Amino acid sequence: MHKAALYEVKESCAWITLNRPDNRNALSAKLVNELYEHVRSANNDATVRVIVLTGNGPAFCAGANLKSPPGQSIDGGGLSIPLSDVLMAMWNSQKPIISMINGAAFGGGLGLVAASNIVITADDAPFSVSEVKLGVIPAVISVVCLPKLGTHHAMRLFLTGERFKGKQAVEYGLAHRSVSKEKLETAVLEEISALKLTGPNALIECKKLLRRIPQLNMEDGFKEASSLTVKMFKFEEAQEGIAAFREKRTPSWAK
DSSP, X not given: OOOSEEEEEETTEEEEEEOOGGGTTOBOHHHHHHHHHHHHHHHHOTTOOEEEEEESSSEEEOSBOTTSOTTSBOTTSXXXXXXXXXXXXXXXXXXXXXXXXXXXXXXXXXXXXXXXXXXXXXXXXXXXXXXXXXXXXXXXXXXXXXHHHHHHHHHHHHHHOOOBOHHHHHHHTSOSEEEXXXXXHHHHHHHHHHHHTSOHHHHHHXXXXXXXXXGSOHHHHHXXXXXXXXXHHTSHHHHHHHHHHHTTSOOTXXX
């Protein structure tokens, strides 16, 4: 059976590839289900430290598949999970998620971009919050896009559906690096290498910190952060990291 999303673990990195190039990796019910399961599998695999999400073919993800949208019947069976569940699973993932944007990211595809932790895009990859051009609104993806874009940029991009390229995606806060397509995979491998030098538990706790602190006022934020700092220094991982720094050696977790 054709896989709408591929999954492969290589050197402690889980590679998830949207695999419907014939329809530009549009978010069908089947693709969304498989993507959700792959994110869960990667998080439940103790050997996986990093997740990479990319697309097969000329596009990353062209948005919703209007013939078989998420939440509809899948292969004559039950309903698929909604896109919101996938975005939530990505946002709450214990493992860092890198999106490698090889081509167009429109509508729901932009939601996948915004739900990722690190985004590396090809310079010429087109982006668009395209829903308004179909007479609908970017309701679901707004939950993850607004924290990245901010109201200022979102106001214009949501209302016009204007297309923009990789370098502008960096300026808007959706992507971190924009490189030529030929250098895209090399740039992603550099990010993977950097993440593997960090403490595995520290990564998990840092992701929690990034989600939690913005929800607090300043006083509560400092109280919670101070308590967390004391707790983190007590972990064996911290003791190993500090010892490795003092002894000028590589920590045991770095591979």
